[in-house]
Structure formats: C-alpha cells, structure tokens
Amino acid sequence: MSSQEHEATAPVGVGILGAGPVTQAIHLPSLARLRDILEVRHVMDVDPAVAESVAARVGARFGTSMEELLADPAVEIVAICSPHQFHAAQVIAACRAGKKAVLCEKPFAMNGEEAAAISAVSAETGVPIIVGAMHTFDPGWLAAEAAWGTLPAQVHTVRSSIVLPPNPRFEDFATEIVGRTPPPARDTTDGEAVRAMLTGGVMGLAIHDLPLVRRFTPDFADVAVLHAETVEPFGYVISLRAGATTIELRAAMNGTWEPSWTFEAIGDDAALSIDFTPSYVHAGSATARIRTQHSTTVLGPYGHNGYEGEWRRLAGIARGTETAPDAETLIHDLEFALAIAAAAASAGSAARGAKAPQETRA
Structure with missing residues (x-):
C-alpha cells in the first residue's frame, strides 16, 4: 500500500480540549463506534x-496544555469541549494551527x-468549523429536510419541547464520570439569577434546536419575546415571534421518569413532528413524521444519532470527501440564539418585578 493509500484509509x-462529562459520556462512546475512521x-x-484518566480509556496521550495538543502532528481534528468562555480563543488557535477541521461545542462564541x-x-486559514448543534446532523432531521417539500414556506408555528432528568443521571448511565463539578446554587427569586438561568437555558439547551427553528424563520432579524419565565428546579418557558412565525420554547429538567425531546413545525396544509433521543442516550436517530390531510410519512429511526453524524461529517471533511457547513449560516444561527437569550433574560427578570407581562425586543 502506498503512503497516499494508507493516508486515505487510516x-x-x-x-x-476539555475532558468533562460531555466528552466522557457523549463523544468517547460515539467515537468508539467509529474506530475505523x-x-x-x-x-x-x-x-x-x-x-490522564480519560485518555487512558482510549490509549491516547494526555496533558494540560492546549499548545502541546495543537502542536501534536497526530491530531488532525480538534474537538473543543471546554467551558463556553474559552471557545472562541481555542477555535481561533486550532485554525491557526492548520488542523483539517474543528468541532466546537455550542455556543462557538459568546x-x-x-x-x-x-x-x-x-x-484566512481554510480550516472548516462545525458547531456541535447535534440535531442538525441527525439522520431523522436530514431525512425530513429532504422530504418536506414546500413546508417551510407555510409554517406559522414552531415548538421545541424538552423534558429531561438532570444530566448526571444520563451521564452515569453512559459511563463512569471523573471530575464532575456540581452546578452552582441559584436564588430563583433574584432578578439577576433569573437572567442567568434564562440565558443559560437558551444558550445551553434550547440552542440545540434553534438552528432547526431558524430553518422555518428566515426573517429572524426582528425577534420579539412575548413572555419568558424560569421553571423549577431548572427550565424555561419562552414565547416569541420571529417575523410572522410564532415560536414556543419549553424545557424542564427534573426527576421525570419519561424523557421527551420533541420538535414541531406546523403549517397551513402540512406539519412536521420529530422525536429526538436525549443527548446522552446512544439509541439511534430521531423519528420524523410529516403529516398532511391525506397521509403521514414516517422517517426513521436510523442507525446513529446526531453526535455520531457530526463526527462522520468531520471525518469526511478531513478526508476531502465532504464539504463544511456554510460559515455565514453558523454566524446567523448564533446571532439568532444570542438575540433570543438577551430578550428572554430581560423579559424574565422584568416580569419578576412587574404585574403585567412585557414584550421585549432583541
């Protein structure tokens, strides 16, 4: 085998960068199923x-230096799984290191x-970037995109509904977590705490579905948040408009016995509903249903989920067989999320001290 043939198949x-629970319970199991690529x-x-502990699970080198990892010639793709505030600097450093591709967990910038x-x-560097909004890489979502025809043009209502137990329950099912940091306690009667919870809810949880929402709201520049509130012990209820589209974002994380993650886009003559598997559950893809007055088309489930899908895409990008997502789309997705987070935080904290609900524009 020639060196070029080996490079193409190796x-x-x-x-x-960052070996916390997401790396341990999501990315390592996904990569273990893709060891051939x-x-x-x-x-x-x-x-x-x-x-050291996490690297030992996969027989990899380990260290505490970003610079050392980026200088490692054996590293061709960099996955950035560090806290949010480090994402932008690390993405830029990975690009300047000349890697073949970068995966950054959401959000890729603040x-x-x-x-x-x-x-x-x-x-400038030609290094492509993928943002870890995994639902955009889920085979169930991709199949729905290919089959829904004119649905986006007629959608008037979009809903994202998430009911999950706290992350540690799924993390502990998936693997043995080392180095977990407990979440900070928050006073939900305090306006600033409410702002932080709503911002964190949008940028940490809703952001998985916001690129899907934006697929049905091309006129996203004028985002109006009609109502925003937190849910105990953690969650949110946010109602908003983007252009002519009504959007409902709901989430609750508690001790539920039945997790549920659904996405709906409802039009005049057709509707899409998708049931996603929870993030930490390695159980195949979402199942999508496209309904009209006369028929229902069921798509999925397929053999892998969105996390595995994004890694497959990264491998193809690194080998030159697939193209990277459009950078402008990634930026607009982020701007959309930031606008909703800021407006929801403002509306939610204001509602704590006011009797009447307020409309807050981003």
Missing part, C-alpha cells in the same frame, strides 16, 4: 488527573464580535 486523528490521539484538560473573528480566521 483513521483520522482526534484531539480533545476516527481515533482519539490526545486529550487535554486543566485537571491532570481527569486528562457575542457577534467573537463570531466574526472566528469566521475571518477560518476563511
């Missing part, structure tokens, strides 16, 4: 014990300026 090397070769975490800087560096 697994693509992966380096991971992807191989974890370097794991970095600021906690050396966590880095404001428009960071997003613009990332886009500029990606264009």
